[in-house]
Amino acid sequence: MNTPDILTVRSITKTFASRGRPAAKALDAVNLSVSEGSIAGLVGESGSGKSTLIRCIMGLERPDTGTIIFDGTDMSVAGREEWRKFRQQVQLVFQDPFSSLDPRMTVESTVGEGLVIHKKSMVKNHRRELVATALESVGLSASDMNRYPRSFSGGQRQRIAIARAIVMRPRLLVCDEPVSALDVSVQAQVINLLKSMQAESNISILFIAHDLAVVRHLCDSVSVLEHGKIVESGRSTEIFGNPQADYTRSLIAASPIPDPAVQREKSRSSLAQ
Amino acid sequence: MLRFVGRRALFTLLSLFSLVTIVFMLIKIIPGDEAKVAAGDAATPEMVEATRVRLGLDQPVPVQFLAYIWRLLHGDLGTSTTTFQPISTNLSAVLPFTLELIALAMMTTVIVAIPVGMLMAANRGGPVDLFGRVLTVVMAGMPVFWVGFMLQLALSSTHTLPISGSLSVQYSVQQVTGFVTLDALLTGNDSAFRDALTHLVLPVLVLATPQIAVIIRTMRTSLLGELDEDYILMAQSKGASRSRILIRHGFRNAAVPTVTMIGLQVGYMIGGAVIVESVFARPGVGAYLTSSVVQKDTFAVLGAVLFIGAVVLITSFLVDMFQIVIDPRVRRGQLEVTA
Amino acid sequence: MMTEARTAALPSGERSPATEVAPILEVRDLAIDTGTSRGPMRLVENVNLSIRPGERLALVGESGSGKSVTARAIMQLDPSMRLTGSVRFAGTELLGLPERSLRSYRGSRLSMVFQDPLRSLNPTMTIGEQVAEPLRIRGVSRREAWRRAQATLDQLGVANAGHRMRSYPFEFSGGMRQRVALAIALVAEPALLIADEPTTALDTRVQDRVLKLMDTIALERGLAVILITHDLGVVAGFADRVAVMYSGRLIEEAPVDDLYRAPKHPYTRGLLDAVPRLDTDARTLAAMPGTPVSPDARPPGCAFADRCPVRVDDCLSVRPVLLPMADAAHAVACHFPIERESK
Numbered sequence: 018m019n020t021p022d023i024l025t026v027r028s029i030t031k032t033f034a035s036r037g038r039p040a041a042k043a044l045d046a047v048n049l050s051v052s053e054g055s056i057a058g059l060v061g062e063s064g065s066g067k068s069t070l071i072r073c074i075m076g077l078e079r080p081d082t083g084t085i086i087f088d089g090t091d092m093s094v095a096g097r098e099e100w101r102k103f104r105q106q107v108q109l110v111f112q113d114p115f116s117s118l119d120p121r122m123t124v125e126s127t128v129g130e131g132l133v134i135h136k137k138s139m140v141k142n143h144r145r146e147l148v149a150t151a152l153e154s155v156g157l158s159a160s161d162m163n164r165y166p167r168s169f170s171g172g173q174r175q176r177i178a179i180a181r182a183i184v185m186r187p188r189l190l191v192c193d194e195p196v197s198a199l200d201v202s203v204q205a206q207v208i209n210l211l212k213s214m215q216a217e218s219n220i221s222i223l224f225i226a227h228d229l230a231v232v233r234h235l236c237d238s239v240s241v242l243e244h245g246k247i248v249e250s251g252r253s254t255e256i257f258g259n260p261q262a263d264y265t266r267s268l269i270a271a272s273p274i275p276d277p278a279v280q281r282e283k284s285r286s287s288l289a290q
Numbered sequence: 291m292l293r294f295v296g297r298r299a300l301f302t303l304l305s306l307f308s309l310v311t312i313v314f315m316l317i318k319i320i321p322g323d324e325a326k327v328a329a330g331d332a333a334t335p336e337m338v339e340a341t342r343v344r345l346g347l348d349q350p351v352p353v354q355f356l357a358y359i360w361r362l363l364h365g366d367l368g369t370s371t372t373t374f375q376p377i378s379t380n381l382s383a384v385l386p387f388t389l390e391l392i393a394l395a396m397m398t399t400v401i402v403a404i405p406v407g408m409l410m411a412a413n414r415g416g417p418v419d420l421f422g423r424v425l426t427v428v429m430a431g432m433p434v435f436w437v438g439f440m441l442q443l444a445l446s447s448t449h450t451l452p453i454s455g456s457l458s459v460q461y462s463v464q465q466v467t468g469f470v471t472l473d474a475l476l477t478g479n480d481s482a483f484r485d486a487l488t489h490l491v492l493p494v495l496v497l498a499t500p501q502i503a504v505i506i507r508t509m510r511t512s513l514l515g516e517l518d519e520d521y522i523l524m525a526q527s528k529g530a531s532r533s534r535i536l537i538r539h540g541f542r543n544a545a546v547p548t549v550t551m552i553g554l555q556v557g558y559m560i561g562g563a564v565i566v567e568s569v570f571a572r573p574g575v576g577a578y579l580t581s582s583v584v585q586k587d588t589f590a591v592l593g594a595v596l597f598i599g600a601v602v603l604i605t606s607f608l609v610d611m612f613q614i615v616i617d618p619r620v621r622r623g624q625l626e627v628t629a
Numbered sequence: 630m631m632t633e634a635r636t637a638a639l640p641s642g643e644r645s646p647a648t649e650v651a652p653i654l655e656v657r658d659l660a661i662d663t664g665t666s667r668g669p670m671r672l673v674e675n676v677n678l679s680i681r682p683g684e685r686l687a688l689v690g691e692s693g694s695g696k697s698v699t700a701r702a703i704m705q706l707d708p709s710m711r712l713t714g715s716v717r718f719a720g721t722e723l724l725g726l727p728e729r730s731l732r733s734y735r736g737s738r739l740s741m742v743f744q745d746p747l748r749s750l751n752p753t754m755t756i757g758e759q760v761a762e763p764l765r766i767r768g769v770s771r772r773e774a775w776r777r778a779q780a781t782l783d784q785l786g787v788a789n790a791g792h793r794m795r796s797y798p799f800e801f802s803g804g805m806r807q808r809v810a811l812a813i814a815l816v817a818e819p820a821l822l823i824a825d826e827p828t829t830a831l832d833t834r835v836q837d838r839v840l841k842l843m844d845t846i847a848l849e850r851g852l853a854v855i856l857i858t859h860d861l862g863v864v865a866g867f868a869d870r871v872a873v874m875y876s877g878r879l880i881e882e883a884p885v886d887d888l889y890r891a892p893k894h895p896y897t898r899g900l901l902d903a904v905p906r907l908d909t910d911a912r913t914l915a916a917m918p919g920t921p922v923s924p925d926a927r928p929p930g931c932a933f934a935d936r937c938p939v940r941v942d943d944c945l946s947v948r949p950v951l952l953p954m955a956d957a958a959h960a961v962a963c964h965f966p967i968e969r970e971s972k
Contacts, residue, residue, distance in 0.1 A: 063832055202899060209914055271833045271834040523749070
């Protein structure tokens with residue numbers, strides 16, 4: 018690919034020593050890259066190591082071996098100043114929009130908190146403006162600023178969480194199952210929002226999900242993680258059009274399609290095999 | 291499971307060791323000559339020196355510490371400055387009284403609190419539950435000594451229940467185990483047994499009242515937590531009856547936090563026994579501790595403290611072991627209990 | 630084994646439950662009220678459902694649509710819910726039945742599985758005790774109950790069932806726990822199984838296996854299944870008929886093929902357009918604006934009106950009734966049902 022990578026994960030291994038049992042390899046020589054301005058998908062079931070990978074990328078966990086390179090900087094040898102820059106430019110959106118927002122903080126202080134922490138905007142009026150712009154760009158209104166999270170629905174809360182991330186003008190958004198807790202009709206709103214953000218502001222997104230249909234729909238490239246190993250990665254269209262790894266194939270075969278005729282055809286062919 | 295037992299045992303031993311260390315340091319810091327005390331009031335300076343050598347008190351402090359532990363392991367808690375008897379002898383004479391009191395208070399607590407807590411949870415928000423919640427707040431808020439005095443005041447004129455002591459003067463019980471009630475039973479002395487029991491009624495009530503309140507609330511809260519779980523819905527949809535759901539499903543799971551709480555309460559009960567024994571003029575570890583404090587019998591106080599501390603630690607170890615029986619996750623080492 | 634495979638190979642749409650057979654469950658005009666701090670609230674109203682022996686009905690809706698509440702009302706699991714209307718099971722009216730008689734139905738004639746297979750199993754009871762319990766409650770001997778529990782677990786593909794019955798839930802994986810939950814529901818050979826989001830908490834491949842298992846067993850036993858789910862993909866592969874709920878009301882009901890091919894309600898259409906599909910390349914998802922209205926804020930008219938692309942002002946005040954279309958199998962509650970496929 019011609020565009021440079023904003024994030025490169027190079028051969029990361031992470032082992033957890035658990036008591037009484039042989040040490041478990043949570044990540045085994047994992048390679049992953051997100052090219053600038055693209056949406057990269059990471060697919061994995063529970064126990065695949067995706068949570069550990071996210072923790073390593075965010076600097077919450079130190080990999081045993083391997084490096085994480087953000088915007089040309091090797092984060093394993095990065096200094097305090099580079100980490101500060103990293104924390105501003107990489108923002109995380111969590112799965113559960115109900116527990117990830119502090120119920121005692123107004124939307125304004127939730128969304129504006131990062132600006133204060135990173136001393137990006139210490140003047141209250143200026144900060145209000147930034148928060149208002151962020152809220153509007155995720156489809157909420159500036160008048161929502163003084164409300165508390167409990168008066169919002171799940172989809173709206175996830176928009177608040179995204180507003181909290183993008184107000185920092187990040188270059189990379191790491192989304193950990195951001196739509197799996199949402200209802201179908203609301204899930205589509207958030208997916209469309211992420212897609213339009215990418216188109217309009219050239220933000221890069223690492224999108225972690227277990228729902229293959231969502232990933233195929235949203236992501237330019239995909240990596241498939243199984244038991245701590247990347248079993249397949251490449252352009253979305255290629256992987257879903259012509260999966261190579263058995264694991265990817267079995268995942269695709271097991272994903273239900275919302276079409277009775279197709280599902281019948283699938284169960285017929287699976288029995289024929 | 292072995293791992294869990296091992297860790298808990300190690301933790302208990304370490305706590306015991308810290309307790310011993312602290313008590314030993316206090317003995318060294320607090321003014322007063324152990325050798326003088328041990329040798330007795332009438333001892334000449336030569337005799338005191340001889341005792342000092344005999345007890346190893348002329349040795350460096352670390353050596354003394356080791357000797358102290360060695361003596362503890364042989365049941366020697368030191369010598370009382372008031373009775374000039376070994377503290378362990380004094381304690382073992384009064385211990386049965388306290389154990390009897392605490393054991394009966396504990397039994398009363400469990401017998402009353404667990405069914406009541408379950409009943410309240412089963413009728414959440416109903417009149418029984420509301421009344422019970424108010425009552426437990428009142429019960430838990432009443433100071434032990436105050437309840438004791440009030441009961442004594444109320445009963446002193448009626449003579450329905452003895453308000454002090456452990457046995458009426460006209461009875462005497464031949465000592466077998468040291469437990470008055472048990473000895474009366476063993477020696478076939480029925481009237482003395484009844485008399486000893488009636489002497490226990492008030493102290494046990496007073497000691498158990500706040501514990502009952504605490505255990506009722508723990509039982510109720512943990513059972514309510516369990517009743518909200520999906521496996522209760524599952525049990526309902528199996529066609530299980532209400533009592534079966536409460537007992538077979540809810541209770542077993544709610545028992546884990548409740549038993550932990552009961553274990554913790556043993557410590558409070560010993561504290562309560564100190565007061566109850568004074569109020570009701572009963573012999574016991576508490577009364578011994580109180581009189582030792584009053585008489586500034588430092589070594590007796592420290593000996594009693596050491597003893598009480600050891601009882602509390604060992605009880606909490608036993609409670610943890612009980613969790614193995616109730617909770618298979620602990621048994622199979624899947625769940626760490628942090629009590 | 631051969632016959633099993635053959636029946637299982639018959640896709641759901643080609644099984645034809647005889648229409649003349651009496652329904653095993655018939656729900657008529659069911660309303661569910663609950664008390665809140667602000668007074669009574671009507672969670673569900675005017676629900677009519679019927680399901681014949683061996684049929685699979687999917688009850689579809691988003692969170693707060695009332696689908697789970699409806700399922701639990703059929704079992705009458707929540708005493709705080711006030712139920713009105715009629716729930717007839719195999720000819721017997723269940724509403725108003727004393728708790729004791731209800732218990733004789735629960736777990737034996739009709740049974741239920743829940744979403745979270747870890748939370749729905751008792752953590753301190755062995756798997757064997759739990760699977761045998763519906764039988765033990767009914768006085769089956771310990772030995773016989775254990776034997777039948779083992780047979781049911783075997784049938785549900787729990788390997789080495791005899792040995793694993795002495796294990797506890799935490800020693801099982803998510804998929805295995807859901808098989809155990811199914812075994813509990815099926816051990817007393819019920820006529821109707823209500824499955825409340827049974828695969829939502831499972832990984833994709835485990836979900837697929839559990840669904841296939843449910844499919845096979847339902848076929849073998851002639852079991853009627855009510856599947857409660859929000860997942861339109863799961864519905865497509867499992868159900869014969871689909872009922873869609875929105876804000877506590879049924880808004881559309883149809884045979885599964887009709888519903889997916891030609892939905893009549895704008896909400897159903899919107900749902901189908903909002904789901905990304907794995908078998909096609911990216912198209913823009915048509916996201917519905919807004920969020921579902923909660924039951925206490927329903928307008929007097931259509932609850933979907935505020936999000937509806939084809940509503941007129943009267944939709945907010947005049948409530949549409951669930952009426953059959955010209956072809957009687959398809960019913961919709963909308964003043965302006967979608968005439969035919971507009972795409």
